[in-house]
Amino acid sequence: MSSRTVEMELQTPTLDAEGRVRHVPLGVSDSAYEEGFGSEHMLVNIGPQHPATHGVLRLVLELEGETVLRCIPHIGYLHSGFEKLGEYRQYNQLIPLTDRTDYLSPMANNVGLALAVEKLMGIELTERCKVLRVIACEMSRIISHLVWLGTTGIDLGAYTPFLWSFQERERIYNLQEAWTGARLTTSLTRVGGLMADIPEGWEDGLREFCRTFPSTLDEVDTMFTRNAIWIGRTQDVGTMSREDAINYSLSGPMLRASAVDYDVRKDRPYLDYETYDFDVPVGEHGDIYDRYTVRMEEMRQSNRILEQALDRLRPGPINVDDPRVILPPKSRAMSDMEAMIYHFKQVMEGVKPPAGEAYMGIENPKGELGYYMVSDGSAKPVRWRIRPPSFINIAALPRMCEGALLSDVIAINASVDIVMGEVDR
Template sequence: MALEDQRTTVYKVDPNHPESETLPALRTEELLLNMGPQHPSTHGVLKVIMELEGERVVKSTPVMGYLHRGVEKLAEDGTYHQFIPHTDRLDYVCAMYNNFAYCRAVEKLLDLKVPDRAEYLRTIVAEVQRIIGHLFWLSAQALDIGAMTVFFYCFRDREILLDWFDELCGARLTTSWYRIGGVERDLTPSLIAKLKAFLDYFPPKIDEYQVFLEKNRIWLARTKGIAVISAEDAINFGLSGPTLRGSGVDYDLRKYEPYSAYPRCEFSVPVGKNGDTYDRYWIRMMELYESVKIIKQCLEQMEEGPIMAEVPSVTFPPKQRVFTNLESMIQQFKLFSQGFKAPPGEIYCGTEAHKGELGFYIVSTGGSKPYRLKIRAPSFVHMGAFDHMARGYMISDACTIFGTYDIVMGECDR
């Protein structure tokens, strides 16, 4: 409530102000501006039609769908395994987390238990992906505001982790490393050593980014008190992730619907107070520290063991066995050619990706393909609140609002 008041006093002209009568009568009219779809700060192909009063946004209408590829329709035509590479292309900045969310949903549908080591591996890689996502977000957000240095520094660190992914699964961005029932391959000693080295190297770098930004007057002026959304509104709009927590709502699925190895790790969920862009920035910076903490704990707690559930009708056999054992080869062939049959029913499974709640709603009729697969993409839901959050601010602030959602159009348009 207090936030709303602050917003109106700062941004609306007071009609009773003594100077307002002395102003000369100027002819004013509202201007309609098309922003995008080809615009460097719309984070992809997004168009926004803005009604402007001077430089202030009166109303904005997002026009989406330039990157619509019909992923939900494609899902109905392939087996459950075949959809994993499609999930890479949703949020192409953070493919691992999409794989993770999808595999969790199918495992819930099948009621499949994943071995302990696989759970730890999944958590480690998901948190590495969260660091990559937040670094990418920070660089893009700072670039939107004009701080190019941060962009280069963030990409330097992001590059280390992308190379780490490359060594892990052979791809930097479209990873497809998660499998239904486990993960594709284990961490090698070299990968573990590199990750440990990174964890020692990285926390001082987070401080460095904060030094760049938190004493920077331009950054503070462009983020503090901008795009304020109250907790009630944020909940009502269905926002999630740092965008919701920035408004002071303690909602994190990792804590409140714990999954994978998160319940066995100690970490805190940073929550903001003011609901402005600065708080959302602060939350993401704090989450970088938390991610480092989670990865360290997982590496300590992880024990040797299988990395894939042993359910021959669903999960792939280890590759070595496929080459030496006839039954395993048949199992592999059948899974790749026909897939597996899921029990009839419907589930919704939400996962806390770094942008917010990434959920999959799957309806199965007992066949080897999903009958209906619905993706609850955080970017899409966040765009629903764009008009509300941009009203009363400048055009240049509108650019930072895309940034503060961490929007990726591949996920938004699906």
């Protein structure tokens, strides 16, 4: 076999020793036969344009027959430079950027960022704000898992549950729209509070969702959980042992499916999660099936949390009473000298945390989302670092795909639940 072809194509396009750009041909050549086509191993390029790469992930697979010998993920096709952008933005201006990283759970990202800045500043939130943020986080978890459920179904060939789950997701999107005016780019939080309180009657809409949503989950459950084909496709595929899961720094459902009982909401609680009554599902084998069951159960638990949060929602202020971070009401800004000064300083300068640094990790749907903020006392962060769960989870993909079949690669990739906006940032 001509190993040269294999060697060439496995290279990422890069600079060689002399600093010249090395180009790797990807298209079909003019000749009828590809060089090395007669070799035993075949290189298949999956993505960045492919139905099952969940965005623009590119996988180069070296196949022997249909068995994967090596899987090399290439990332960076959706790089947006959010972290660098953040260094030129005031803290509240970072929030729209977080919408766009993990765009399947924007509200939870907003909450995470606000919590990180509040930790830096030592701000204690109001009760109502905490409850509303919990609601935002858990709604995000449900919609993110619903997208995961639907797309995994499609990747394994089952199309119908995709539409069922998207119909449920649509209902949450409507609720998000009613709350923030946007369906996807919610920008819900502000440092010290929220951009808006929920509108009148909104709770009833969420209550109705909580009441009816589990029946859809039950339907999907009927379709998948004991389906022989589903079981055959998912059990013992893409297995990560307990040790591997920890060594690869997995988090979220990926980690819990591998029998590691770690949930930031329980282990390092924020937003008073310790006062809510919910269970953390933990898998046993660390395969795709366990990830599926873990996520299904997480949706039910999120539903439980939502119901509890709705019950403890009391009228009250949503923003802290701190003029350093929260704009005064418009009416007062126009009539009261002091309020006007605060308004002016807020708009012109922004929130100014003290010099220092803070790390805030929250349990995002895809894993532990961390925001690490470094402040020098000015209104803009010196460094804003995101710990994106998808990025760290996807790093285990080559390990999981080794020795699997081509179809398994698709299933494994789906089970990791990645969002490329977050992987590439």
